[in-house]
Amino acid sequence: MAVELPENVVVSKLDELASWCRKNSLWPMPFATACCGIELMATGASRHDLARFGAEVFRFSPRQCDLMIVAGRVVMKMLPVLQRIWQQMHEPKWCISMGACASTGGVFDTYSVVQGIDRFLPVDMYVPGCPPRPEQLIQAIIDLQDKIQREGTIGGREFATRSRQQAPHALLELPVITLPRGVSHFPQGVRVND
């Protein structure tokens, strides 16, 4: 049975329609802590013009954002803040780890710098570079748009199945500090050796 459709009607799946809307109106949350933040600003500025890809509205409130761009190194005092901001963002939400420091700790292999935010947060896209060029960040956003279009569902089912990357085994074997009696280091407890 053939159904005659007018020329201005397109048939699609609802999932794809929702993903198409979402991917073309990403609202980034700039979590910029270091030099990558400068490139992030350049990406949003007129020369590189992130508006071409529908992601130009940077908001500084996590409740208005759906794409967190972590640009720069994250120290251990900052990580609870980062996690709180991530939890405050509404779903559907995505995360880009921009630059070597956010992705791996970069050259800062010291006691205070978190060695990659993906140890503690789900990350969708990694951007290499120190710092990455704006073109690289734009490419990551384009790739993320592809990912959203491919995997997105209107109910957000894809978020329930994906989980954090496993840390390399060698890192799980690092010694964990033992605390004196009565001192609670981090109230959430130690999960790294689980």
Add this chain to the structure above:
Amino acid sequence: MIDPQTTAALTAAFPAIGWSEFRGDTRAVVSRDELFAALQLLRDQRGFDLLVDITCVDYLNYRDAEDRFGLVYLLANTRTNERIAVRAFLNEPDLVVPSAVPLWAGANWLEREVWDMFGIRFEGHPDLRRILLPDEFVAFPLRKDYPLQGRGERHNFPVLQRDEG
């Protein structure tokens, strides 16, 4: 550059003081017990009205070093441009010095930083808390016997999964 009267006044008040000079910078070494009095003399009688910095050096495994920690006060006289570094050596377990906050209010955060990084307590400090590291941190990471990569502090966080965001 330093006024000879300054060195003369310090030497007269504290005969055990040690002097050295490097590229025009004068450095005085006083004992821990004389530290506060020496700083007070410099401020009140010699016009050192600016506390530039307080910092600390860990001499663990340092060649020919006899003491563990060297506490350094950098002072300046803004009228005469005199500068002086006052040092006091400390050893474990007695890492306590009198606070310089009564002399210069700017010593407050500087002393908190030295406490944070080296674990040297400043007696009489109004609010001796960690200033850079999280309050829960238990070590003093700028000591030489602290490992560069820490003791696992940076791993002690809850892991957020995708579905519990």
